[in-house]
Amino acid sequence: MMGIKVEDLYVNYGDKEVIKGVNFQIEDGYVVTIIGPNGSGKSTILKAISRCLKPVKGKVYLDDENIYTINTKKVAQKLAILPQVKNVSSDVVVEELVSYGRYPHLGFGKKLKKEDLEIVDWAIEKTGLKDLRKRFVSTLSGGERQRAWIAMSLAQKPKILLLDEPTTFLDISYQLEVLELIKELNETLNLTVVMVLHDLNQAARYSDEIFVINDGKLSKSGCPKDIISTSLLRDVFRIKADIYEDSINNCPYFIPKKIDKIVN
Amino acid sequence: MDSCEKKHGMNKGFILILLMVLCIASFFISIGNGAVKISPKEIVDAVFFEKDTINYQVIWNVRLPRTIVAGLVGICLSLSGAILQGIMRNPLAGPNIIGVSSGGGLMALTILILFPEFYYLVPVGAFIGSLLATLFIYCLAWKDGVLPTRLILAGVAVSSLLNSGINALMTFFPDKVAGVIGFMVGGLSATTWSQVKLLFPYAVVGVFLVMLLPNKLNILMLGDEVATGLGLNVEKTRFSFIVLSSLFAGSAVSVVGLLGFVGLIVPHMTRLFIGSDYRYLFPGCIFFGSSVVILCDTLARVLFAPMEIPVGIIMSALGAPFFLYLLRKKESV
Numbered sequence: 001m002m003g004i005k006v007e008d009l010y011v012n013y014g015d016k017e018v019i020k021g022v023n024f025q026i027e028d029g030y031v032v033t034i035i036g037p038n039g040s041g042k043s044t045i046l047k048a049i050s051r052c053l054k055p056v057k058g059k060v061y062l063d064d065e066n067i068y069t070i071n072t073k074k075v076a077q078k079l080a081i082l083p084q085v086k087n088v089s090s091d092v093v094v095e096e097l098v099s100y101g102r103y104p105h106l107g108f109g110k111k112l113k114k115e116d117l118e119i120v121d122w123a124i125e126k127t128g129l130k131d132l133r134k135r136f137v138s139t140l141s142g143g144e145r146q147r148a149w150i151a152m153s154l155a156q157k158p159k160i161l162l163l164d165e166p167t168t169f170l171d172i173s174y175q176l177e178v179l180e181l182i183k184e185l186n187e188t189l190n191l192t193v194v195m196v197l198h199d200l201n202q203a204a205r206y207s208d209e210i211f212v213i214n215d216g217k218l219s220k221s222g223c224p225k226d227i228i229s230t231s232l233l234r235d236v237f238r239i240k241a242d243i244y245e246d247s248i249n250n251c252p253y254f255i256p257k258k259i260d261k262i263v264n
Numbered sequence: 265m266d267s268c269e270k271k272h273g274m275n276k277g278f279i280l281i282l283l284m285v286l287c288i289a290s291f292f293i294s295i296g297n298g299a300v301k302i303s304p305k306e307i308v309d310a311v312f313f314e315k316d317t318i319n320y321q322v323i324w325n326v327r328l329p330r331t332i333v334a335g336l337v338g339i340c341l342s343l344s345g346a347i348l349q350g351i352m353r354n355p356l357a358g359p360n361i362i363g364v365s366s367g368g369g370l371m372a373l374t375i376l377i378l379f380p381e382f383y384y385l386v387p388v389g390a391f392i393g394s395l396l397a398t399l400f401i402y403c404l405a406w407k408d409g410v411l412p413t414r415l416i417l418a419g420v421a422v423s424s425l426l427n428s429g430i431n432a433l434m435t436f437f438p439d440k441v442a443g444v445i446g447f448m449v450g451g452l453s454a455t456t457w458s459q460v461k462l463l464f465p466y467a468v469v470g471v472f473l474v475m476l477l478p479n480k481l482n483i484l485m486l487g488d489e490v491a492t493g494l495g496l497n498v499e500k501t502r503f504s505f506i507v508l509s510s511l512f513a514g515s516a517v518s519v520v521g522l523l524g525f526v527g528l529i530v531p532h533m534t535r536l537f538i539g540s541d542y543r544y545l546f547p548g549c550i551f552f553g554s555s556v557v558i559l560c561d562t563l564a565r566v567l568f569a570p571m572e573i574p575v576g577i578i579m580s581a582l583g584a585p586f587f588l589y590l591l592r593k594k595e596s597v
Contacts (some may be wrong), residue, residue, distance in 0.1 A: 014408075052489045076495025083489035087353060089540035096541070103483055104495035110479040156494070173445070 001194065002063050002161065003027040009039070009058035011048050018044045019055070020216040026209075027197060028093040031186050031193040032096060033203040034108060036213035037237055040194045043084070045213065046164050049194070050081040060229045062160075066163050070234035081162040082151035094148050095133040098123050101155025123154040127181060143174030150181065161185075163195035168203070175199075200237075204228050205251045234260050276544045283551035287335075290555040294562040295323055301571065305423060330455040334561040335554035335574070336463040337452075337516045338526060342534070342553030343470050344512035346545055349483040351505045352412040358528030359513035361419040361480055366426035368398020368517040372447055373433050377440045384449075387462060387518040394514030395507075402506060409499055415506075439574060448541030450523035450576035452561050459519045468513040471550060473508070478542035483503070484538070518560040523557075523576050529583050530556055536590045558582070 002059055004026045011019035018041045026032050034042040035145045048054040048062050060067040061224055067075055080101070080169040088097060099124065102116040108220040112120070124133050127147045132140065137148055147167060164184070183206055185191045203210055212220040212227060213234045220227060233241045233254065241254040286576070296302045302319055310319040310345055311328075341359060344407025348357040359365060372386050402410065405418040434441050446453070480501055483491045488498050534548040534558075558577045567573065 047489070050489070050493055052492050072497055073495035073579070076493060081489065081493035083493070085487055085489055087484060091539040092541070100483055100486065100494065103479065106479075110396075110476075153493075162493075185574040231280060232426065 001026060001027070001061075003030075003131070004194070005061040005064075006045070006049065007044070007059045007061070009060065011044050011053055013055050015045070018216055019048065019219060021058075022213075022216075022218045024218055025190065026160075026194060026213060028263070029186075029190050029194050030208045031206060032195075032206040032209045034057050034194070034196045034209060034211045034213055035198075035200060035203050040211045040213045041216045043164050043221045044082075044161055045196065047083075050079070050083070050206060051075065052081075052083070064247055066169045073104045073262060074158060076158075078158055079162065080156040080158035081222065082149055082153050083168060084164045084168065090136065090138045091136050093122060093134055094129055094137055094140070094151075095124060097137050097148055098129075098133075098155050101152040104156060115154045119157060120155050123151040125186070126154055127151040141174070142170045143177045146170065146174070146178050147181065150178070150185075153184070156193070160194065162194040164192065165196050165198060167199070168198065175202070200228065200233075201253045204253060205246070205249050224251050230253060267346050276538055276541075280321035280544060280547055280551070281292075281538070283534075283548055287551040287555045290558040290562070291331060291335070294334065294558045295327045297562055297566050298322075298327060313472050329460050330452055330458045330561070333455045333463060333519060334452055334557045336460070336467045337520050337523065337531070338553035338555070338557030339470060339550050340463065340516040340528040341523060341557075342511040342549040343474070343546065344516075344531035345529075346501040346508035346513075346531035346534070346542075346549045347481065348527075349531055350485055350542065351502050352414055352416060353485060354412060355532065356528075357416060359509065360423060360528070361416055361518070362510055363397030363401050363419060363422050363426065364394040364510055364511075364513040364517055365522045366423040366430070367400075368394035368514055368590050369448070369522050370429045370433075371396075371425045372518075372521075373444055374431055376444050376447065377433050377437045380440075380443075384428065385494070387459075390518035393516045394509050394517055397422060398506060398514075402503065410502060446574060447521040449574040450521040450579075451544075451572075451574035452520055452564075453572055454572075455519075463515055463519055467510060470512060475548040476548065477505075478546055481542040482522060485542075525576065525580050525583065526553065529587050533590060534588060539589070541579055 001035065006024050008024055009019055009022045012016070022045060035046060044053065048055050049067070054068070062075060062079060065185065074120045074201040082259060092215040099112060099120045102112060102119065104114070105116065127150055129144070129147055129151055132144060137145060140148060163182070166178050170178065180204060182193055182195070186193050207224060211218055212226055212232065219236065220232065229242060230241060230243060233239050240257045240260050242257060243252055243254045246253045281509040293306045295305060295307050300322055302323065305578065310317060314320055325364040345358045348359065348362060350357060363412060368390035375382055375386050375389050401415065401419045401422045404422065407414070412453050414445060463582065480496060482493055483496050484498065484501060491498050516523065523589055530553045531545070531549055534545055534552045538544045538548045561575045564573045564575045564578045
C-alpha cells in the first residue's frame with residue numbers, strides 16, 4: 001500500500017503509557033486530521049510517525065517499508081514534518097530557511113545545485129512569499145512565519161506532510177490563511193496531509209477524514225459528516241452542542257452550548 | 265528593514281576578509297613585539313632569508329612557536345565553543361559546560377601536586393581528563409536520548425563536583441599551589457615547537473571539518489524535531505559533535521591550561537560580527553579566535569615587561585567588557 005500504515009502502536013513518555021495500541025492507514029492524497037482532547041495522545045502519534053519518538057511496540061510503515069529501519073534521509077525525501085517547537089536564529093532570511101528543506105536531497109558536499117535553487121524558488125512562490133524572501137524570518141508575522149516553515153517542508157518535495165497544530169498561536173485570519181494553503185497544496189500537488197488540530201469545526205471543514213483519539217486509542221475514524229455528532233462531542237469532548245450543516249463549504253459545524261458535567 | 269537585511273547578506277564575505285586581515289596583522293604584531301622590537305620587513309627577512317642573525321634566533325626559537333600555539337589554541341577553543349553553542353542551542357554553552365576545564369584541570373592538578381615527578385604527562389592527562397569528563401556528563405544526561413537542557417545541567421553539576429576536587433587538592437597541599445597557578449589561569453610562557461606539533465593535528469582536522477559540517481549544525485539549530493524531519497540523525501550528530509568539541513578544547517587546555525573563556529566569548533563575538541550561519545561562523549571563528557589569543561598574549565608579554573602576566577587574565581579583563589559593549593550595541597542578538 002502507498003501511504004502510511006500504523007500497526008499496533010504503543011508509545012510511552014517515560015513510564016507513562018500514552019498510546020495504547022493504535023491501528024490505521026492513510027492513503028496518498030488525503031487530508032487527515034487527528035483530533036482529541038488534551039493529553040489524549042494525538043501529537044504523540046504524529047511524533048511517532050515522524051520518528052521523533054520511538055514506539056515501545058508496533059510498527060509504522062511508509063509505502064510498505066518500516067520507517068525506523070529505512071535510512072532517515074530516504075524517509076525525509078518522502079515525508080516532511082512541521083512540529084510545534086521550532087527554532088530559528090534571528091538573522092536567518094526566508095530563502096535561507098526554505099533552502100534547508102533541500103538538505104535530505106543534497107550530496108556529500110552539501111552544495112545547492114541549480115535544480116535545488118529552482119525548487120526553493122518554486123516553494124517560495126507556492127506559499128506566496130516572493131516579496132518576503134529576503135526578510136528575516138524573525139521579523140515576519142505569525143502567519144507569514146508559518147508559511148515560511150511550510151515552504152521549507154515543500155522544498156523537501158515530500159508526498160506526505162505532517163503538521164502538529166499548525167494554527168496554534170495564530171489569530172483567526174492567519175489560521176484560515178494557513179489552512180487554505182494546506183488545502184490548496186493538497187489539491188494542486190496531491191500532497192497527503194496529516195495534521196493535529198484543536199478546532200473541531202476547522203477539522204470538519206478541511207479534512208477528508210478525521211481520526212478521533214481518546215485516552216491513547218483510536219476511538220473513531222471516518223469522514224467529517226460521520227464523525228461530528230452530538231454523541232462524540234458528549235462522550236469524547238464532554239460538551240453539549242447543536243450540529244448544523246454548512247451548505248457553502250459542504251461540511252458539518254457545531255455550536256457548543258455548555259459543558260456536559262461528568263456524573264459519577 | 266529590507267535594505268538592511270540585504271546589506272547584511274552581502275557584508276559577510278567582506279567581514280570574513282577583514283577578520284583574515286586582522287589575523288595576519290596580529291601574527292606580525294605578536295612576532296614583532298617583545299623585549300626586542302622587530303619590524304615586519306625584518307621578520308620576513310629573518311624567517312626566509314637570513315639564518316644566523318639574532319632576529320632569526322629570537323623569532324625562530326621563541327616568538328614563532330609561541331605565536332603559532334596562541335593562534336592554534338584560539339582556533340581550537342573557539343571552534344569548540346561555536347559547536348557547543350550550536351548543538352545545545354544555548355548561548356551559555358562553552359567548553360566549560362562539557363567538563364573540559366574541570367576534568368582536564370583535576371587530572372592536571374592531580375599530576376602536578378601528587379605525582380610531580382610525572383610532570384611531563386600533564387598534557388596527555390589533561391586531554392584524557394577532559395574527554396572522560398565529557399563522556400561522563402553525556403552518559404549522565406542520557407535518558408532515551410540526550411536533551412540539551414539536561415546535558416547543560418548535568419555539565420554544571422559534574423563540573424562543580426570536579427572543581428571541588430580541584431579545590432580540595434589545593435587546600436590539602438597549599439605549599440604546591442604556587443606551581444599550579446599558571447595552569448589554572450592559562451598561560452603561554454615557555455611554549456616550544458613540541459607544543460605546536462601537539463596542537464597542529466587538531467587544528468588541521470578542525471579546519472577540514474569546517475568545510476564539511478556547517479550544514480549539519482545549521483539544520484540542528486532549527487530544533488531536534490525539525491532536524492529529524494529533514495533526515496538528520498540528531499542523536500548521532502550531537503554525540504559526534506560533543507566528542508569533537510571536547511577533543512578541540514581538551515587539546516588546547518592540555519597545552520595552555522584553563523583558558524576556557526575564549527571558547528565562550530569568541531563564538532559570540534564572531535556571531536555578532538557575521539551572523540549565526542555556520543558556513544560563515546566557522547571560518548570567522550578560526551580567524552577571530554586566533555587573532556584574539558595572539559593579541560592578548562602579545563599584551564601579556566609587553567604590558568608589564570619584563571614581567572609577564574598569564575594570558576588568561578588579559579583575556580578576561582579585556583574580553584568581558586568588550587563583549588558587553590557589543591551586546592549592548594546590537595540589540596537584535
